[in-house]
Amino acid sequence: AYYYDEPSRTFSEYLLVPGYSSADCIPSNVTLKTPVVKFKKGENPEISMNVPVVSAIMQSVSNDTMAIALAREGGISFIYCSQSIERQAEMIKRVKNYKAGFVSSDSNVHPDNTLADVLALKEKTGHSTVAVTDDGTPTGKFVGIITSRDYRVSRMDTETKVSEFMTPLSKIIYAEDGITLSEANDIIWDHKINVLPIIDGNQQFVSFVFRKDYDAHKVNVNELLDSSKRYIVGAGVNTRDYEERIPALVEAGVDILCIDSSEGFTEWQKRTLSYVRETYGDKVKIGAGNVVDRDGFRFLADAGADFVKVGIGGGAICITREAKGIGRGQATAVIEVARARDEYFEETGVYVPICSDGGIVQDYHLTLALAMGADFCMLGRYFARFDESPSNKVIVNGNYMKEYWGEGSARARNWQRYDSGGAAKLSFEEGVDSYVPYAGRLHDNLKISLSKMKSAMCNCGALTIPEFQQKARITLVSSVSIVEGGAHDVVLKDQQTRAVE
Ligand code: MZP
Numbered sequence: 321a322y323y324y325d326e327p328s329r330t331f332s333e334y335l336l337v338p339g340y341s342s343a344d345c346i347p348s349n350v351t352l353k354t355p356v357v358k359f360k361k362g363e364n365p366e367i368s369m370n371v372p373v374v375s376a377i378m379q380s381v382s383n384d385t386m387a388i389a390l391a392r393e394g395g396i397s398f399i400y401c402s403q404s405i406e407r408q409a410e411m412i413k414r415v416k417n418y419k420a421g422f423v424s425s426d427s428n429v430h431p432d433n434t435l436a437d438v439l440a441l442k443e444k445t446g447h448s449t450v451a452v453t454d455d456g457t458p459t460g461k462f463v464g465i466i467t468s469r470d471y472r473v474s475r476m477d478t479e480t481k482v483s484e485f486m487t488p489l490s491k492i493i494y495a496e497d498g499i500t501l502s503e504a505n506d507i508i509w510d511h512k513i514n515v516l517p518i519i520d521g522n523q524q525f526v527s528f529v530f531r532k533d534y535d536a537h538k539v540n541v542n543e544l545l546d547s548s549k550r551y552i553v554g555a556g557v558n559t560r561d562y563e564e565r566i567p568a569l570v571e572a573g574v575d576i577l578c579i580d581s582s583e584g585f586t587e588w589q590k591r592t593l594s595y596v597r598e599t600y601g602d603k604v605k606i607g608a609g610n611v612v613d614r615d616g617f618r619f620l621a622d623a624g625a626d627f628v629k630v631g632i633g634g635g636a637i638c639i640t641r642e643a644k645g646i647g648r649g650q651a652t653a654v655i656e657v658a659r660a661r662d663e664y665f666e667e668t669g670v671y672v673p674i675c676s677d678g679g680i681v682q683d684y685h686l687t688l689a690l691a692m693g694a695d696f697c698m699l700g701r702y703f704a705r706f707d708e709s710p711s712n713k714v715i716v717n718g719n720y721m722k723e724y725w726g727e728g729s730a731r732a733r734n735w736q737r738y739d740s741g742g743a744a745k746l747s748f749e750e751g752v753d754s755y756v757p758y759a760g761r762l763h764d765n766l767k768i769s770l771s772k773m774k775s776a777m778c779n780c781g782a783l784t785i786p787e788f789q790q791k792a793r794i795t796l797v798s799s800v801s802i803v804e805g806g807a808h809d810v811v812l813k814d815q816q817t818r819a820v821e
C-alpha cells in the first residue's frame with residue numbers, strides 16, 4: 321500500500337492570516353464572479369456565476385423552486401436526477417420558462433379561490449404573478465393581482481379567499497399603445513396605485529409595472545416584454561441512463577450538466593463524457609466528479625469535463641467514510657486538486673474550474689475553500705435549511721426544522737450515484753435521513769454569508785477571487801486555538817436567562 325506522509329485535513333483546522341488592505345479594499349468593491357466551465361488562456365468562460373455557490377444534486381435540496389431562487393442571486397442549482405427523466409425535464413422547463421414579473425394566460429384565479437389554490441397555481445406554472453379575473457378565466461374582467469412581492473401571504477391561512485388579499489386593479493394599460501415606462505409611472509403616481517398591469521392585444525394580462533420602477537424611463541413597455549431574463553439552471557445526470565436523460569434535459573433547455581456520483585475516477589464517467597462530446601461537441605457543458613486527488617482530476621480533465629467536483633465523504637449526511645473507509649479530508653483534497661488544475665493550465669493552456677463539494681459547516685469554510693483554490697462550492701445542508709428547498713418544514717422539540725436526507729440513504733434510493741456496474745439497487749446505505757434547523761429565506765441568509773466572505777477577502781487585501789487565491793495566507797490551527805476562536809470564559813447571556821427561567 322501507499323502511505324501519505326501527512327494526515328488529510330478539513331476546513332476547521334485552518335485560518336486565514338490577514339494581509340495589507342488598501343483604502344479601496346472595501347466589501348462593496350469586491351466581485352465574486354467566478355468561472356463555471358473550462359476556457360482557454362486569454363478567453364472567457366462561456367458560463368460564469370456572480371456568486372461562487374451552487375446547490376447540491378439532491379432530492380432534499382435542488383428542485384425548480386430552489387433553482388429560481390438561487391439563480392436570482394447569481395448562483396446555479398443542479399436539479400436532482402434521482403427522479404424520472406420526464407419529471408426532471410419538467411423542472412428544467414419551469415425554470416427556463418419562468419419570467420420574473422411576467423404572467424401568462426394560465427395564471428388566472430377567481431376572487432373566491434383560496435390562498436392554497438394560488439400557491440398550487442404558482443407551483444404549477446412557475447409564474448411570480450397571478451391575475452385575478454371576475455370569472456377566473458383569462459378572458460374575464462381583470463379585478464386584481466397577486467405578486468410574489470406580496471409578503472403578506474406568508475402570514476395568512478391557506479383558506480383565506482383571494483378577494484381578501486389581492487391588490488385591486490384600478491387602472492390597466494395596453495401593450496400596443498407603446499407607452500414608455502416613465503409614462504406608465506406617471507399613471508401610477510396620478511392614480512396613487514402601486515402596480516399597473518399591462519394587457520396585450522388578446523386582452524391577456526402579460527406583465528406589470530411597479531411603483532418602484534419610477535426611475536426607469538424611455539423604455540417602451542413592448543421592449544420591456546421582449547427583455548425578459550432567463551435564469552441559468554443545471555441538472556445532475558448519472559452514468560447509467562445518460563443516453564436518454566441528457567437529450568431530454570438538453571431539449572428542456574438545461575444550461576449545464578453534472579455527473580452525480582460519489583466516485584468520479586471511473587471508466588463510467590469517461591464513457592458518459594465521451595458520449596456528450598461525440599453527440600454535442602463542446603455545445604453541451606458537463607462537469608464530472610467527485611475526485612480527491614491529482615490523478616482523479618487529470619483523468620476527468622483529459623476525458624473532457626467542463627469542471628471537476630472535489631470531495632468524498634465530507635457531506636453532512638454522508639457516511640461513506642464509516643461504511644467503506646473511503647474518503648479524504650475536504651481541505652486537503654481541495655488543495656491538491658487546485659494545484660493539479662493550475663499545473664494542467666500551465667501545461668495545456670486550458671483552465672478547468674474546480675468545485676469543492678460538501679462539508680461546508682461555517683460560512684468561513686466557504687471562504688477558506690476559495691482561498692485554497694476552489695472556483696466555487698456545492699452545498700447541500702446549507703440550502704436545505706431554507707424556505708425554497710423541497711423538503712418538509714416540521715416542528716421537532718419545539719423548534720422548526722427542515723428534513724434533509726442523503727442521496728445514498730434508503731429514503732432517496734439513488735443507487736445510480738453509487739453504481740459500480742453491479743445490480744441496479746442500493747446494497748447498503750451511504751447516507752442518512754436527518755433534520756437541519758430551519759433558517760428562513762435563501763436571499764436573507766446568502767446575503768449574510770457572502771458579506772462575511774467579502775469582508776474576509778478585504779482583510780486579505782483582495783477584491784477578486786483569483787486575487788484572493790494568490791494573496792491568501794493560510795495557517796493550520798492547534799486544537800487549543802480552535803477553542804480560543806469561539807466565545808470562551810464568559811457566561812453567554814441567553815444561556816444564563818434560560819438557566820434562571
Ligand atoms: P453538505 O453540503 O450537506 O455537507 O454536502 C452535500 C454533498 O454531499 C452533496 O453535494 C453530495 O456530493 C454529497 N452527498 C449527497 N448525498 C450523500 C449521501 O447520501 C452525499 N452519502 O454524500
